[in-house]
């Protein structure tokens with residue numbers, strides 16, 4: 001089974017967190033779910049480099065990686081992921097949705113109202129406890 005190393009950015013601005021919605025895709029169980037922007041780490045890059053590259057590719061957004069938050073291992077029916085999440089900030093709140101179909105800035109206490117990818121649930125719970 002395929003395994004992916006993934007990075008995800010928890011972008012906090014004015015005590016709200018940027019949540020983005022995936023498009024329809026090959027796998028029903030992640031299609032249209034909310035996630036944190038990010039993606040797969042390429043072989044020649046660090047986690048921080050991967051995160052900055054993905055945010056530019058997906059959102060045209062320059063981010064500052066502040067600190068590690070939580071690493072989650074999750075097995076989906078067709079592949080598994082190790083997802084490293086990081087608290088990030090940004091100087092500009094302007095971005096363009098290039099791959100996702102919607103976004104929301106959400107107060108930490110309301111994060112559980114969104115329909116998240118399963119791998120994100122431990123991150124969402126920790127954010128709701130700590131933010």
Ligand SMILES: Nc1nc2c([nH]c(=O)n2[C@H]2C[C@H](O)[C@@H](COP(=O)(O)OP(=O)(O)OP(=O)(O)O)O2)c(=O)[nH]1
Pocket residue numbers: 004006007008030034035036037038039040041054081083117118119120
């Ligand atoms: N970016 C991101 N990916 C997540 C999250 N939760 C989760 O299960 N994933 C999974 C979905 C994908 O299978 C994988 C990330 O791959 P992706 O397809 O978004 O990455 P990518 O931008 O490198 O895409 P591609 O080049 O392979 O098309 O991790 C999350 O919060 N953020």
